[in-house]
Amino acid sequence: MAEREYSESTDRIVATEPVEIRRYATHTRINHWFTAILIVLLILSGFALFHPSLFFLTALxxxxxxxxxxxxxxxxxxxxxxxxxxxxxxxxxxMRREDITWARNINEMLAGNEEKLPELGKYNFGQKVVFWGMFWLLLAMVVSGVMIWQQFFPSLVSIEVRRWAVAIHALSAVLSVLIIIVHVYASLWTRGTLRAMVGGRVSGGWAWKHHRKWLREVARRQDTPPAE
Ligand code: HEM
Structure with a gap:
């Protein structure tokens, strides 16, 4: 079996004209959009409880x-x-070494000179920061959330710990909203990215321009005959 470092086993080059690359399988897209919808509902219901001026959101x-x-x-x-x-x-x-070099020279990308930056795997530095940011903030929110869930866990922690948990919960929520705004903005800003999560495929040109190492690996894997 060919080694996989930069791609998922479901990623494929599709022999359409022009060529397309399958970036997300159906189950991954359903999983992504289900998470996204729940997080939007979570944010709306959370903001409704956050401040009296947002109480009107409870009507939803x-x-x-x-x-x-x-x-x-x-x-x-x-x-x-x-x-x-x-x-x-x-x-x-x-994180990989090429991501750090890419981030250090991000001005080249903003100036439209992506060719001068190292070739990247499936995700770039910014996407990876967003990914780990979401992970740690959701973890902080679920742990602090259980501590303040008085309906089911009324005496799990002391009142003092609960006060800290409320502060951590609210702070993580605000930071995660900022991260989600960055995530949505970035996925709209880079043309051709949204269709990866909607239809599952990107164009060959998109893959070559933004994630060439990923594309090379998918191509190499498809050239390799299946193991006996
Ligand atoms: C609500 C609007 C959202 C939009 C329009 C959106 C759009 C996208 C798009 C287009 C991609 C594909 C990026 C690529 O393959 O290069 C993606 C990936 C991803 N999204 Fe979202 N997303 C949204 C919300 C969320 C939320 C709320 C979460 C989780 C908290 C999330 C988690 C992810 C993850 C983990 C990936 C894979 C990228 C990675 O692993 O680094 N998304 N999203």
Whole structure:
């Protein structure tokens, strides 16, 4: 079996004209969009409880009590869903030397000279930072969230620890909203990226321009005959 360092086993070159590359299998896309929808619901129900001026958002969930009940449930389901995505993608998000060189010279990319930067695997430095940021913040939110979930865990921690948990929960929530804004902006800013998560495929040109090492590996793997 050919070694896989930069790609998933489901990534494929599709012999269309012009050529396309399959970047996400259907189950990964369903997993991504299910997580995204839950996180949006989580943010809306969380903001509804965050400050009285945002209380009107509770109307979306059937009132204050209902929003308070459903918010932690959205949180647990979103974390499980993200965990499934995490298990599929974490290896491809490990930092590599070329990512650091790429980040140091990011001005070349912004100036449209991506050719001067090192060839990249499936994800770039920015995507990897977003990935690990989401991971650590969701972890902080689920742990602190359970500590303040009084309906089911009324005496899990002391009042002092609970106060810290509330502060950590709110701070992680604000940071994760910022990260999600960056994530959505970046996926719209780089033309041709959104279709990777919608239809599952990118153009050959997109792959060559932004993730050439990934493309080379997928091509090499397809050239290799299956192991006996
Ligand atoms: C709500 C609007 C969102 C949009 C429009 C969006 C769009 C995208 C797109 C286009 C990609 C493919 C990027 C590529 O293959 O280069 C992607 C990847 C990804 N998205 Fe989203 N996304 C959204 C929300 C979220 C949320 C809420 C999460 C999780 C908290 C999330 C987690 C991920 C992960 C883990 C990847 C794979 C990238 C990586 O592993 O580094 N996305 N997203």
């Amino acid at each position: 969930f059937g009132g204050g009590q209902a929003a308070r009940f459903i918010h932690p449930i959205f949180g647990v389901v979103a974390c499980i869903s993200f965990l499934l995505l995490f298990l599929q993608l974490w290896k491809l998000n490990l």
